[in-house]
Amino acid sequence: MKTTETRTSAAVTRAAVAALAVGLGLVALGGVVSGSTAAYGALVGTAISVGVFAFGAFAVDAVSRLMPAASLLFAMVTYTFQVLLMALAFVALNRSGLLDDGLSRNWLGGAIIAGAFVWIAVQIRLSTTARIPAFQGPSEGGAR
Template structure:
């Protein structure tokens, strides 16, 4: 059979944590691999840049996805508004972190600017692709039809 059993209640619904963990894990693996490659190819500055980029991607995108997931579970009608606001705040936060790092002089001496930017771009791309793939594999219906109610004929032969 190719049909799934119908969902029977809120307890059967997946919380979305599997998508969050999967996307975060993919970005983390990419970042850790980039950290090792950066250390081998360009030294400790590149490794630190890749590590900072990894922490930035996993922290900012993970927190944003967590907030949207919680709001979608509590108030589904507000989920789109919160998702748009969260996305805007994530972009602002990333820009703010880059401005702080640049202003502090760390990007010129301790942290490799190229490796940091590369891991942030690559990690974000991996996060988005894995989140889309994992979400579509969950096969959650947009809405559920109400269960069909069968009416019993009344006693005494009335129809």
């Protein structure tokens, strides 16, 4: 692999690890500050956040490798699906009664928001510092 080639899956993995690390930090903080319901809420929020973002990022990455022309359309459809999936997760948690008894709503929401911000920040950092070639030279398979 050349230094100009990028590995999107590695960037997604780094973003997932960073969001997971921040989420687990919130689980520990919630457990110390507010008890087990806060820790469980932060844990579920971290799982939802990392799961939804990882699913979308890996799916868009796979489609962009197979059909680059369809990647923008698929990214928009995936984003819509992620929003619906997040809403369904909240509805399911609300109807199950877990948000009233076993999980702290505030810590769950905070973990999702923190996971989203960390994920986006890592993705932006890795995307803006990636070395992506603007053109192919003659020795790389271009016209001679």
